[in-house]
Amino acid sequence: xxxxxxxxxxxxxxxxxxxxxxxxxQWTYKAPFLEEDIALSNISLDLFGRANLYLEYAxxxxxxxxxxxxxxxxxxxxxxxxxxxxxxxxxxxADTNVRNLFLDxxxxxxxxxxxxxxxxxxxxxxEKARKENSYHFxxxxxxxxxxxxxxxxxxxxxxxxxxxLWMFTGELFEMNKVDLEMSSQKIGVDxxxxxxxxKSIITDVLTEATLNIPEDVxxxxxxxxxxxxxxxxxxxxxxxxxxxxYPNAAW
Amino acid sequence: MSTTQETTFQGKIDxxxxxxxxxxxxxxxxxxxxxxxxxxxxxxxxxxxxxxNWITRAPSLRAKMVLIAKVQDEAGHGLYLYSxxxxxxxxxxxxxxxxxxxxxxxxxxxxxxxxxxxDIGAIGWLVDGAAIVNQQSLRGTSYGPYSRAMIRICKExxxxxxxxxEIMSKMANGTPEQQEMAQxxxxxxxxxxxxxxxxxxxxxxxxSNAMNWKIKRETNDELRQLFVDRSVxxxxxxxxxxxxxxxxxNQETRHYEFGExxxxxxxxxxxxxxxxxxxxxxxxxxxxxxxxxVREAALAYAEKRNNGVNHE
Amino acid sequence: xxxxxxxxxxxxxxxxxxxQFQHCGSVHAADKEMALQNARDLYTRRQEGTCIWVVKAEHxxxxxxxxxxxxxxxxxxxxxxxxxxxxxSKKAKGL
Numbered sequence: 001x002x003x004x005x006x007x008x009x010x011x012x013x014x015x016x017x018x019x020x021x022x023x024x025x026q027w028t029y030k031a032p033f034l035e036e037d038i039a040l041s042n043i044s045l046d047l048f049g050r051a052n053l054y055l056e057y058a059x060x061x062x063x064x065x066x067x068x069x070x071x072x073x074x075x076x077x078x079x080x081x082x083x084x085x086x087x088x089x090x091x092x093x094a095d096t097n098v099r100n101l102f103l104d105x106x107x108x109x110x111x112x113x114x115x116x117x118x119x120x121x122x123x124x125x126x127e128k129a130r131k132e133n134s135y136h137f138x139x140x141x142x143x144x145x146x147x148x149x150x151x152x153x154x155x156x157x158x159x160x161x162x163x164x165l166w167m168f169t170g171e172l173f174e175m176n177k178v179d180l181e182m183s184s185q186k187i188g189v190d191x192x193x194x195x196x197x198x199k200s201i202i203t204d205v206l207t208e209a210t211l212n213i214p215e216d217v218x219x220x221x222x223x224x225x226x227x228x229x230x231x232x233x234x235x236x237x238x239x240x241x242x243x244x245x246y247p248n249a250a251w
Numbered sequence: 252m253s254t255t256q257e258t259t260f261q262g263k264i265d266x267x268x269x270x271x272x273x274x275x276x277x278x279x280x281x282x283x284x285x286x287x288x289x290x291x292x293x294x295x296x297x298x299x300x301x302x303x304n305w306i307t308r309a310p311s312l313r314a315k316m317v318l319i320a321k322v323q324d325e326a327g328h329g330l331y332l333y334s335x336x337x338x339x340x341x342x343x344x345x346x347x348x349x350x351x352x353x354x355x356x357x358x359x360x361x362x363x364x365x366x367x368x369x370d371i372g373a374i375g376w377l378v379d380g381a382a383i384v385n386q387q388s389l390r391g392t393s394y395g396p397y398s399r400a401m402i403r404i405c406k407e408x409x410x411x412x413x414x415x416x417e418i419m420s421k422m423a424n425g426t427p428e429q430q431e432m433a434q435x436x437x438x439x440x441x442x443x444x445x446x447x448x449x450x451x452x453x454x455x456x457x458x459s460n461a462m463n464w465k466i467k468r469e470t471n472d473e474l475r476q477l478f479v480d481r482s483v484x485x486x487x488x489x490x491x492x493x494x495x496x497x498x499x500x501n502q503e504t505r506h507y508e509f510g511e512x513x514x515x516x517x518x519x520x521x522x523x524x525x526x527x528x529x530x531x532x533x534x535x536x537x538x539x540x541x542x543x544x545v546r547e548a549a550l551a552y553a554e555k556r557n558n559g560v561n562h563e
Numbered sequence: 564x565x566x567x568x569x570x571x572x573x574x575x576x577x578x579x580x581x582x583q584f585q586h587c588g589s590v591h592a593a594d595k596e597m598a599l600q601n602a603r604d605l606y607t608r609r610q611e612g613t614c615i616w617v618v619k620a621e622h623x624x625x626x627x628x629x630x631x632x633x634x635x636x637x638x639x640x641x642x643x644x645x646x647x648x649x650x651x652s653k654k655a656k657g658l
Binding site for chain 1: 296299300303306307308309310311312313314315316319320322323326327329330333368418421422425426428429534535537538539541542543544545546547548549551552555556
């Protein structure tokens with residue numbers, strides 16, 4: 001049986017959260033100071049929790065013996081449908097915070113809409129995620145401002161991060177078939193409509209941070225169709241190692 | 252040093268009262284505390300590495316979240332302890348620098364590698380188990396901030412050992428490969444866990460003062476015995492074998508007798524020749540050095556915005 | 564050595580609405596916002612609070628333990644500050 005559109009939709013949201021969480025977890029014991037280590041792993045924990053909720057729901061929609069773990073650990077690169085920005089490597093502390101800022105700002109707007117979803121379960125997940133996300137936004141935006149208006153070195157690092165990551169932001173607002181159908185049924189969100197507000201929030205943050213909004217460049221995309229950067233394969237082979245190496249074991 | 256002050260100080264301790272940061276205390280008491288608390292804090296922080304090594308590979312979403320929360324607690328406990336240590340008039344910077352130069356030690360146990368997922372079980376069950384025995388005893392320590400940190404830590408640690416034991420029992424009852432990993436992990440972690448309690452009391456340079464000042468409340472050997480008694484039964488329950496041919500129950504003392512620890516190995520690892528010593532320190536130093544520009548930026552920003560300082 | 568240590572802040576948590584704030588430890592942070600966030604992430608991981616205060620450690624003024632006799636002993640003979648000091652007829656209600 002072909003997968004339902006709702007399943008694909010929920011799965012893609014789960015993949016976004018899962019891959020972002022896995023990336024942030026890689027900061028463990030490597031943050032610039034110990035307090036920040038805890039802050040980053042807190043965000044990672046929230047995102048794993050969110051991934052778990054989406055994926056459990058997706059597994060339920062898929063039916064059979066599918067579980068959230070099955071979806072997380074037994075699909076390959078082409079079957080993951082996360083946005084490319086989520087899989088982008090952590091880089092330095094500025095790179096990570098810029099990536100977080102782009103995503104947190106997006107989710108701020110996205111989740112506000114998803115709360116109104118006709119699908120009760122999605123709406124409930126969004127309600128929980130919304131509270132967490134507003135803290136994440138507070139964290140990433142305050143860091144981008146500090147780094148932007150900190151030293152020359154930090155300003156240049158965060159500006160470089162902005163310029164490098166900008167090409168992944170177009171995908172946030174792309175509407176594929178699944179999005180269009182879900183949005184027309186008032187289950188999903190019209191991503192395209194969020195763009196002006198997203199840009200205005202980002203502009204405010206960057207202005208306060210004395211940073212420049214990057215020029216619009218070539219925007220890359222493909223994640224929703226399973227076309228990924230080469231980084232995702234490594235992230236998955238690391239994450240899925242035990243489940244793949246011992247397929248009959250329970251953990 | 253005035254004798255009256257010393258008498259008042261010891262009097263307070265004998266009465267079971269706590270010493271607070273601004274109270275008079277002998278220099279040696281202060282030095283002892285800084286050494287012990289910072290070693291304890293560094294152990295929590297370096298201890299994040301062997302477990303952090305498995306966060307990205309944890310085999311289920313649940314296992315991943317539990318492990319992150321646990322490693323995060325370790326960072327938190329490190330911070331509670333640094334915070335207690337700083338009340339003794341030493342800065343975090345100085346403490347970190349002592350760690351990097353090798354002046355301050357951390358627990359030997361974290362110089363062993365985590366090779367399989369069962370090692371994460373063994374760490375939670377045995378290493379945290381041993382740590383908890385020690386920490387519960389330290390709740391009654393005479394220095395107020397240290398005691399308060401330990402009380403908080405003990406409350407939070409209670410899930411850590413269960414998490415490890417749960418992994419071990421799942422694996423010990425799992426596929427043959429999992430069983431093998433579980434037993435292998437126990438074999439490798441058992442003796443280093445016993446070493447965590449430190450040398451025999453007779454050989455320990457620090458025990459006597461520490462007992463008089465009630466910094467320590469029970470001796471290394473007493474605590475080690477308590478740990479062995481608990482762990483043997485727990486291992487039996489999940490069908491794992493403690494790797495000690497001399498282990499036997501003594502009906503008279505109502506305790507387990509166990510074999511002699513390899514103290515040569517203990518001293519070798521303490522003095523830097525353990526399996527992961529260089530790597531653990533190197534990871535910590537690298538993260539600290541790489542974070543330098545971030546801390547500089549944050550301070551520069553606070554200065555510009557007058558955001559961290561006096562007036563608003 | 565200067566590794567750019569961030570300043571020290573003392574953290575006070577109100578465990579539930581209406582309760583008194585309690586000191587629970589310290590954090591390092593460069594500014595107020597960071598101090599609040601670090602305190603939140605460190606001291607309320609298990610829902611321990613409803614509100615947080617952070618104060619720069621250097622702004623805390625402490626009495627000196629050596630002064631404790633002159634500070635606190637004078638209060639030990641002021642028993643009239645406690646309601647039980649006063650003998651009132653049991654029949655008098657609402658007191």
